[in-house]
Amino acid sequence: MRIRTAGFCAIAVAAAASANAQAPSTVSPAQAVLARQAAMGMSGGILTYLSKAADAGVEVKTLGYEAYTLDAWAKALPSLFPTGTAAADVKVRNRSKPEIWSDPSGFAAAANAFADSTARLRDIAKQNDAGAFKAQVKDIENRCNACHAAYRSGPA
Numbered sequence: 001m002r003i004r005t006a007g008f009c010a011i012a013v014a015a016a017a018s019a020n021a022q023a024p025s026t027v028s029p030a031q032a033v034l035a036r037q038a039a040m041g042m043s044g045g046i047l048t049y050l051s052k053a054a055d056a057g058v059e060v061k062t063l064g065y066e067a068y069t070l071d072a073w074a075k076a077l078p079s080l081f082p083t084g085t086a087a088a089d090v091k092v093r094n095r096s097k098p099e100i101w102s103d104p105s106g107f108a109a110a111a112n113a114f115a116d117s118t119a120r121l122r123d124i125a126k127q128n129d130a131g132a133f134k135a136q137v138k139d140i141e142n143r144c145n146a147c148h149a150a151y152r153s154g155p156a
């Protein structure tokens with residue numbers, strides 16, 4: 001875990017250094033779609049890991065870093081759905097429903113409910129409460145599914 005964390009820091013420092021050396025860049029609509037899909041997939045991996053670890057009896061206070069990364073993604077999620085990244089706007093595979101942009105307050109509410117739930121998981125990890133942790137992982141899963149039902153097209 002420590003090694004992985006150090007790796008992330010090194011990448012962040014390198015990215016910051018190269019960002020300083022070059023002109024400001026913008027993320028293209030297709031890149032935003034690919035980035036959000038990748039992050040969604042990783043968030044599923046983290047959630048499955050947290051569920052399995054808690055079921056296996058791992059002390060949940062040791063899962064704080066993973067809970068933090070999920071919460072960080074929840075806070076960043078809305079920024080990766082800018083105008084111009086709907087399925088009709090980009091050529092890459094894209095399962096976003098138009099309602100994300102026609103019903104922005106509904107989408108924001110779904111994202112906020114998700115972020116509230118991930119913040120709660122971080123608190124519970126600190127408290128080392130295994131039962132509450134497992135229940136909160138389920139609550140997060142429900143938030144994922146609720147948003148998908150309303151705002152993601154195709155199979156659940």
Ligand code: HEC
Nearest residue numbers: 037040041043044094095096110111114143144147151152
């Ligand atoms: C606020 C809404 C919202 C929340 C919360 C949300 N998602 Fe998503 N998710 C979407 C949308 C919209 C797409 C389709 C994005 C696209 O194709 O551009 C998506 C796509 C995905 C995909 C497919 C990625 C791909 O490669 O096509 C996975 C997997 C996924 N989400 C998992 C999750 C998991 C796991 C959670 C909870 C930990 C979650 N999502 C929470 C809206 C949400």
